[in-house]
Amino acid sequence: MIKAWLLDVDYVTENDRAVIRLWCKDDKGVFVAYDRNFLPYFYVIGCKAEDVMKVKVRTNEGIITPLKVEEIEAKSLGKPIKALKVYTRHPQHVPKLREEIKKFAEVREADIPFAYRYLIDKDLACMDGIEIEPIAVKEGVLRAYEVRSVRRVEKKGFPDLKxxxxxxxxxxxxxxxxxxxxxxxxxxxxxxxxxxxxxxxxxxxxxxxxxxxxxxxxxxxxxxxxxxxxxxxxxxxxxxxxxxxxxxxxxxxxxxxxxxxxxxxxxxxxxxxxxxxxxxxxxxxxxxxxxxxxxxxxxxxxxxxxxxxxxxxxxxxxxxxxxxxxxxxxxxxxxxxxxxxxxxxxxRLPLDDVARLGRGKQVDYFLLSEAKKINEIAPNPPEIEESYEGAFVLEPARGLHENVACLDFASMYPSIMINFNISPDTLVKGECEDCYVAPEVGHKFRKSPDGFFKRILKMLIEKRREMKRQMKELDPDSEDYKLLDIKQQTLKVLTNSFYGYTGWNLARWYCRECAEATTAWGRYFIKRAVKIAESMGFEVLYGDTDSLFIKKNKLNLKDLEKECLKLIDVISKELPIQLEIDEFYKAIFFVEKKRYAGLTDDDRIVVKGLEVRRGDWCELAKRVQREVIEIILRERNPDKALKFVKNVIEEIKEGKFKLEDYVIYKGLTKKPDKYESKQAHVKAALRAMEMGIYYPIGTKVGFVIVKGGGSISDRAYPIELIEEFDGENLKIRTPSGIMVKKIDKDYYIDHQIIPAVMRILERFGYTEASLKTTIQKTLFDFT
Known part of the structure; x- marks a missing residue:
């Protein structure tokens, strides 16, 4: 037997058959193991085996037919079913046979890559241990074996990778x-x-x-x-x-x-x-x-x-x-x-593939592995896209607030899914006497037995809880502590991805009712927590999805912490959710829902949802907004912030800024000539193409807006064509030679600087006219 780390899995074709290759690493180095005993397959439901065996698909390479068919018993959403397991000679035959059989029967799990199928069926995991039983040594440029059998051997830590x-x-x-x-x-x-x-x-x-x-x-x-x-x-x-x-x-x-x-x-x-x-x-x-x-x-x-x-x-x-x-x-x-x-x-998948997958797909493959353990055949992703009501958001209070606590409903959505057994296989669409009924939406879920999602979420949360318990007994600088911390963070990421997964229309276990019910219970709990907080004398400044921002009677942060702990205790006794203190703010202001900036008790500035964090604003606008936030939070002086913006506007008019201050970057999601709507960055890219400059898909196009007639898009020019800039005039290369244009100062003032700061300043009673006439005020006139 050979024990090693499994790094990657792929396959090669030999004699028209797919051969699995396992790339492994042990103390001697990297080697490859070949497994010739695994065939591609998929499932078919709703027809007879002889109907499937009659299928023939003509291709340029010849006629493709199933290799063999097995009748099996399995489960679908927890219910027993009979299905056909259809084997093929090569993975490339699966999609061709799938499309033909779909014409008369239901096809399942026919889109899983062959190497992934192998990992799932063999219960193997990349970045974990593997034990190989070799039957022969294979000649080649590196150590290689033919294998009789493989099995997973769980290992501690990670392999030493170069x-x-x-x-x-x-x-x-x-x-x-x-x-x-x-x-x-x-x-x-x-x-x-x-x-x-x-x-x-x-x-x-x-x-x-x-x-x-x-x-x-x-x-x-x-x-x-x-x-x-x-x-x-x-x-x-x-x-x-x-x-x-x-x-x-x-x-x-x-x-x-x-x-x-x-x-x-x-x-x-x-x-x-x-x-x-x-x-x-x-x-x-x-x-x-x-x-x-x-x-x-x-x-x-x-x-x-x-x-x-x-x-x-x-x-x-x-x-x-x-x-x-x-x-x-x-x-x-x-x-x-x-x-x-x-x-x-x-x-279980190879590292490079996991890095490429979005969270939804990561959950999908995790669930496929868990489903295999209980003989569950995965559903197909739906071909529809439905919307549903989201989380509860409380309208934020105006002005600046001092000594504020942010309470976080830790893992609220996974907790809701566990407490109310929310899962596609527990959903009841008819009458039900022993069901949980979601508020507002009325969806019903069986109280027992535990659903597929509940079993998995409980397992993930219990594993994480045990790891955090072990971490308390370890030195934070020790390797064991760091390893457990990585593991518990990963468990948290996967656990918190489940709720969003249920409402993702490409999910195999998509369930609109599950997503709707989860958010409905979430809204109920947030609203109830707000009432409890207010009954205990707190002012609730803002509530957002799974958090509350509160303050109380101008308490200092130390006393506020004591009161918050009392509140958490009361809420935890009534509601089946875990609440914890996430952050304390010395000062914070809210612009609108999901947009705020605050100065934490350890002197960090936290910005959420404001333009300063977006990529489609020029550098100058982002810099000005950052400075406005700094002045308001650190100096408590909105008038100074206003004067600062006025000075910037004057400096724009005087031509004191460099070209890079005006550049806006925006990415291309397709070829410039494929856009129906010619946005500014697209128009700039098309101008570059006229000069022989091409941008690959995904490239961020840098452009500036010049003065002149037409729409903003019509006046967008890529920075690659700009030869010189003196603060006002741009020399731009065109197919007909050098053209001189003026930077559109009015555009940058009215469409970049002012919008970036006014959303903040208007929360303190200012209007755009205030940029010309300043009224002396103190910040707390607006609280």
């Missing part, structure tokens, strides 16, 4: 084009090894391939490398006839569904993980790294200055820039990957 980060720089005056713009540098970081590759492009690419082979990383990371760096490197390598044979079996990097795949190595795009961090609205490498404390030193140049620096001969600045980016990427990986190791283990 991470390699890389980042590329291209020499392009505008958006890089792999057809013509060369790679001038690739920075690589792997453990203690770091190097910036530069010089002849052929040598750069060959050296890059050599480094990957020499360093032999288990994980390769980058930031947006799936959509940009890897396709670019591949295209440039093809130009020079260089093979990117960086797979551990010496195969070349491949692209499946637009995603790079490297045999035996996990290719993790950290940008995919960043997309799931809700507190970071602008997903650039620097912004995400700053948020997580992983950013390296400040740089002399920005990415858009690379071309100018290179052409001026300032190559060292370029090399420093790309090195800083790769060091930041590496640090980011060290911050983000540990939780995803655990998520990979829980969901």
């Amino acid at each position: 991470i390699l980060a890389f980042d590329c720089e291209m020499l392009a005056q505008f958006m890089p084009d792999p057809e013509k713009d060369p790679i001038i540098a690739i920075a690589v970081k792997c453990g203690d090894f770091e190097e910036v590759l530069h010089g002849d492009e052929r040598d750069i690419l060959r050296r890059f391939v050599s480094i990957i082979k020499e360093q032999d990383p288990d994980i390769i990371v980058g930031y947006n490398q799936d959509n940009f760096d890897w396709p670019y490197v591949k295209k440039r390598a093809e130009k020079f006839g260089i093979r990117l044979d960086i797979g551990r079996d010496r195969s070349e990097i491949s692209f499946r569904g637009g995603r790079p795949k490297i045999a035996g190595r996990l290719n993790v795009d950290l940008y995919d993980i960043a997309l799931k961090i809700p507190d970071v609205k602008i997903k650039t490498l620097k912004k995400v790294a700053e948020f997580l404390g992983a950013k390296v030193e400040e740089e002399d140049i920005e990415g858009r200055d690379i071309y100018k620096c290179w052409m001026r001969g300032e190559k060292e600045k370029v090399f420093k820039h790309v090195l800083n980016d790769v060091l930041t990427t590496y640090r980011l990986a060290l911050e983000l990957l540990p939780m995803h190791y655990e998520l990979s283990r829980m969901i």
